[in-house]
Amino acid sequence: MQDSTEAGNNGFAALGVDSRIAEALSALGYEEPTPVQRAAIPPLLVGRDVLAQAATGTGKTAAFALPLLTRIGAGHKAANGAPSVLILVPTRELAMQVAEAVHRYGKPLGLHALAVYGGASMELQIRALKRGVDVVIATPGRALDHIKRNTLKLGTLQAVVLDEADEMLDMGFADELEAILDATPASKQTCLFSATLPPRIAGIARKYLRDAEHVTVEREVLAEGAVARVRQVAYVVSRAHKMPALARVLDIEQPTSAIVFCRTRTEVDELTETLSARGLRAESLHGGLSQDQRDRVMQKFRAKKVDLLIATDVAARGLDVKHVSHVVNFDVPADAETYVHRIGRTGRAGREGVAITLAEPREHRLLRNIERQTSQKIDIAQVPTVADLRAHRQELVKMTLREAIVEGGLESFRGMVEALADEFDVMDVAAAAVKLVAARDGGEDEIPAVTPREPRERFDRGESRGGESRGGESRGGDSRGGERFARDERGGGDRRPPRAEAGGAKGKKPRRETAWTPATLWIGAGRKLKMRPGDLVGAIANEAGLDSEHIGAIQIADNFSTVDVPEAMADEVITALKNTKIKGLRVQVRRDRMK
Structure with missing residues (x-):
């Protein structure tokens, strides 16, 4: 009988992957190719362009990395140190994870990978690029910076990958992507991976892909009569009691291994400290950790030396740990995609899993929206009593x-x-x-029972609660000479309000409402420094770890910009932006004094 190692070797080798890489995959625990790998590897190996629709967690990194590494092989590094493959990703967290995977896959061939992203030393990246690398994994903004400096040379480029293309467009990187693709050789191979294929993605595919092979990997569909492997439950609790509620639910559930998702780094650190003080083995995972620290945390988690992994969404992207018994949403995700991505971390390899969400009363409508979009039932429960x-x-x-x-x-x-x-x-x-x-366990205070409700107050991002425009500005413009932008429903590309709004109430269309209290931040760079809404969105999402759904109205004036963020996260966003560069510049960031 053929053992699993041989089967794994033959599974990837049979697709045409270099035998040395196939052996390394067996050592890493890969057994059989996933559906997206089976579909994408053969056409990529023969040099065809590929347009793939596949969700995160389906094995898409290996789907494009394995064939491209096989193609460039060992010893193909150009004399001037220019890379053979450029992989573009939306966040620095994903850049580090993809670089780590490419390094593991390419090690048997002597191939070198480099992650290039904002917030890291430009000089160190320049020196690494000068030494020469085979594969560069980069965020669009930093990649374009290097291209303009001529430190990222594209003349010998054989392939370009757009990973999570829809996410990059949602973060406002459309212009950067087109500028980068226009600077690459016409003869290159191009592959585009995206969870969804909206019109903007289709437009880029038509413009830059040639005779592309279309690959679509549907989500797993349960057989008729089969029971879903993930039990989904939400506990309705006030924000003041979330922490004791989480501790109590974990005490009742007794997870063997769990991931707790939070929105911000600060929340991750505070939660980790509190749970550790309660005697639980908890570790943090977020963008503020170095790669070595991240590796140590993941090694401990995989070795089951850690019970709870407290993480942000971007930091946990790409994780594949089969023994996770529970996933906890400390906050209700802003959209169904994020929810599905999170709970997909449990119930793997035929195991049963549990997805727990802590919802504030006003977030009940978000739960119902997720239920409608996923066609899955989320049971509403009360926090266990004493x-x-x-x-x-x-x-x-x-x-x-x-x-x-x-x-x-x-x-x-x-x-x-x-x-x-x-x-x-x-x-x-x-x-x-x-x-x-x-x-020995001590006493416990009763957690008040609450009932779901809709938020009492809703207000437009560009208006005060009294209904009058801030600072005397109209909805279509700004009395201080700025342009106002509204975010679309996914927090994505920026768009101007309809013209009818600029003239007053007549013909005015309702704009998207928020369930959070906004704080307006003033940023000391505007149109004269070519600041664009996408630059601000990318910086806030990458550096502060803020979900794009929670980035509000953006205003660009000649010498400054303003952006709305949730009041509860404003100070953290200010600190994060002060410690990084936007478009290569250190800029002043503070609360808007005119607010």
Whole structure:
């Protein structure tokens, strides 16, 4: 009988992947190619362009990396150090993860990969590029910076990959992508991977791909009558009680291994510290960690030396850990795609999984929206009471005692029990021992029960709560000479409001409402420095880890810009932007004094 290692080797080698890479894949635990790999590898190996629609978590990184590494092979590094493959990704987190994967895959061939992204030292990246690399994995903004400096040379480029293309466009990188693609050799091979194929993606594909092979990998469909492997439940709780509620739910659920998703780095660190103080083995994973730190955290998590991985979405992108029993959304995701991506981390390899969401009362409508879009039921539950917790702990004590009795080795304790039995009833002695064990967990305060409700206040991002425009500006413009932009429903490309709005109430269309209180940030760069909304969106999403759904109205004036972000996250966004460069510049960032 053929063992799994041989099967894995033959599975990838049969597709045409270099045998040395196939052997490395077996050592890394890859067994059989995934559907997207089976579909994309053969056409990429023969040099065809590929347009692939595949969600994150389907193995798409290997789908484009394995054939391209096989094609360029060893010893193909150009004399001037120029790369053979350029992979464009939306975030620095994904750049680091893809670079790590490409390094592992290409190591047997002696190929070198380099991650290039904003927020890191430009000089260090320039020196690394001068030494020469075979594959560059870059975010669009930083890639274009290097191209303009002539430090990223594209003359010998054989292939370009656009990974998560829809996400890059949603972050405002459309112009950068076109500028980069226009600067690459016409003879290059191009492959585009995207979870969705909206009209903008289709337009780029028509313009830059030649006779492309279309690959579509549908999400797994359960057989008729089959039961979904992931149990989905939401606990409705006020924000003030979220932390104790999470600890209580984890106490009840007893996950063997769990990922807890948070929106920001600060939230990740605070949650990790609090859970660790409660005796849980928790580790943080976010963009503020170095690659070495990330590697150490993931090694501990895979080795089951960590029970809880507290992570941001971008940091957890690309993770493939099969033993995750639970996924927890500390906040309700802003869209169904993010929700599906998160809960897809559990219930893998035929195992059952649990997806838990902590929802504030006003977020109930977001849960219902996710249910409608995913056609899956999310059960609404109340946080376990103190009585529930006490009953659960007593059951655990009973199980522990039963195991201790079965295990034996109680002889040394019999003398103590016999001595007490002369004075008290033996049942009272046993009950007292159980009481002492149960008391170690300490007391718990009751968490108030709440009911879901719609938010009481809704207001336009460009208006005050009283309904009057901020600073005297009209909806279509700005009294300070700026241009106002509204975000589309996915937080994506920027668009101007309809012309009818500029003239006042007549013909005015309702604009998208927010369920969060906005804070307006002032940024000391505007049109004169060629600042664009996409630059601000990219910087905030990358550096502050803020979901694009929570980036509000953007205004570009001649000498400054403003952007709305949630009040609760404003200080963190300010700190993050002060510690990085936007379009290669250090800029002033503060709260808007005219707000």
